[in-house]
Amino acid sequence: MLDADTQISAASYEIARLAAGGALAGVDAIMNDKADNVFCAVRPPGHHALAEKAMGFCLFNNAAVAARYIQQKYSLNKVLIIDWDVHHGNGTYEIFIDDPSVFYFSVHQFPHYPNSGTEDETGIGEGLGYSLHVTFSGGQGDREYIAAFKEKLLPKAREFAPDFIIISAGFDAHKDDSLSGMQLSAEGFGELTHIISQLADETCNGRIVSVLEGGYNLTALAESVFLHIQELKS
Ligand SMILES: [Zn+2]
Known part of the structure; x- marks a missing residue:
């Protein structure tokens, strides 16, 4: 046990490297014109992991590693990370806390694990x-999330004008997920994806790597990921 939530086995190091590497392979596929955008069905998730500390099921911060890879390998300057996992991505926030080249947007339940991420x-x-943090107390659903994306994320994101967008795609804000008190539907995740796809078309040639974070009701996860990918493909 690395902490109360984070259990590892002898295979975990290799699997965590594959998860982080999956996000990098996604970046490569887009930059080499093999794909318009990519969804990475990887675990363990990453957004709680700090630069030097695993926590909250997360070993390496897959999205953060991908952001630095985009900047260093492809010399793209500005990366926008959109994190709709129901938990605050404290690791991602901390890693880029003083860095104006990576804009971090998180919408999450608060108070809730890991008890960071106030507005x-x-x-x-x-x-x-x-x-930019948007916090919800619990009970909010598609309507509130869509409004937060349109009214809070989009103006800031357009001003930032990213060269690449990474989605920290956790699906634990789904109404059937027992790790949250949120009410998002699978269709809601599709609508959020649609908003981000349009933003990516406007600002960064449609470049999106979406990396799986949380999501613990397997039926809800499958339905939500399906609609997420349908919107990415359209
Ligand atoms: Zn989560």
């Missing part, structure tokens, strides 16, 4: 204003 946390130093 007045917006980065520090040069990164001040390059993180």
Whole structure:
């Protein structure tokens, strides 16, 4: 046990490297014109992992590693990470807290694990204003999420004008998921994907790598991922 939630086995290191590497392979596929966008069906998830510490089921921060890879290998400057997992991606937020080249948007339940990510946390130093948190107390669903994306994310994202978008795609805000008190439907995840796809078409040639984070009701996860991928493909 690395912490109360994070169990590892002898195989975990190799599997976690494959998960992070999956996101990098997704970036390569897009940059080499083999795909318009990519969904990475990987586990373990990543968004709680700090640069030097695993936590909350997460070993390596797959989305953060992919963001740095985009910048270093392909010399693209600005990466937008959109995290709709029901939990705050404290690892991603901390890694880029003072970095204006990575904009981090998270919508999550609060208070809830890991008890970070209040709306007045917006980065520090040069990164001040390059993180945006939207918190929900529980009970919110498609209507509230869509409004948050349109009214809060989109104006900031258009101003930031990303070269690449990464989605930290957790599906644990689904109404049937026991790890949250949210009410999103599978169709709602499809609608959020549609909003992001349009944003990507406007700003960054449609470049999106979506990386699986949470999602613990397997039926809800399958239905939500299916509609997510349908929207990415359309
Ligand atoms: Zn989660």
